[in-house]
Amino acid sequence: MELMEAIRKRASIRSYEDRPVPDDKLLKVLEAARLAPSASNRQRWKFIVVKDRERRKALSRAAGGQAHLAEAPVVIVAVATMPEYIMRCGIPAYAIDLAIAVDHMTLAAADEGLGTCWIGAFSQEEARKVVGVPDNYRIVTVMPLGFPRLPGREKTRKSLDEIVCYEAFRE
Numbered sequence: 001m002e003l004m005e006a007i008r009k010r011a012s013i014r015s016y017e018d019r020p021v022p023d024d025k026l027l028k029v030l031e032a033a034r035l036a037p038s039a040s041n042r043q044r045w046k047f048i049v050v051k052d053r054e055r056r057k058a059l060s061r062a063a064g065g066q067a068h069l070a071e072a073p074v075v076i077v078a079v080a081t082m083p084e085y086i087m088r089c090g091i092p093a094y095a096i097d098l099a100i101a102v103d104h105m106t107l108a109a110a111d112e113g114l115g116t117c118w119i120g121a122f123s124q125e126e127a128r129k130v131v132g133v134p135d136n137y138r139i140v141t142v143m144p145l146g147f148p149r150l151p152g153r154e155k156t157r158k159s160l161d162e163i164v165c166y167e168a169f170r171e
Contacts, residue, residue: 006110011152013115013144016072020051021146025112026074029145032108033078036101039093044082045101048131050075055130059142062126063119072144077131078102083138098140105143115148 001009026049033047050056051074059077060070069075078101080094087093106116119142127139 001111003107006107010106010110011115011148011155012117013146013148013150013152014066014068014117015149016068016115016144016146017149018071018073019147020073021114025114026145028112029076029105029108029114032104033101036097036104038097038101039085039087042082043097044080044085044094045098046079046081046137047101048077048079048133050077050131058130059122059127062130063122063142066119066121068117068144069119069142072146074145076105076143076145077127077133078140078143079133080138080140083136094138094140102141102143105145109145113147114145115152116143116145118143 030047030049033045034043038044050059053070056072056075057070059075060066060068063069078098080098083092083094085093087096102118106118109116122139122142124139127133127142128135131139133139
């Protein structure tokens with residue numbers, strides 16, 4: 001699949017088929033994260049692959065009962081292993097590093113015919129207990145992965161004129 005096609009095809013999927021993700025597809029998705037750039041190329045992250053049904057249900061509860069976390073055959077938990085590192089620009093590196101890595105995974109998943117959904121609405125403390133993440137690390141997202149049961153909603157996006165400025169910021 002061409003890159004722009006994968007970008008257009010990627011959608012937030014909230015319903016998954018009851019079938020496993022083949023290992024070769026899962027490895028391609030994980031490889032996409034491994035290849036992502038990160039601050040100082042340090043890759044200060046871990047990705048926890050959760051396939052166990054009970055653990056996925058527990059992650060769903062930690063996310064306020066979002067059923068698609070329990071329904072998807074795989075949940076990938078993206079963890080920042082050095083959340084205290086702040087870049088010179090004043091932004092925590094983990095927020096950017098994991099956003100890039102997870103976005104790489106979402107595009108690779110779309111290319112493989114899989115669906116994903118970035119989940120940020122979850123209890124850090126509850127999710128941490130489910131997958132054993134130490135207190136000094138930060139979970140950035142819990143992301144379901146699987147074959148979409150239904151297509152994602154149609155995307156609506158602002159026009160380029162609304163979001164792009166040239167040379168300097170303009171309202």
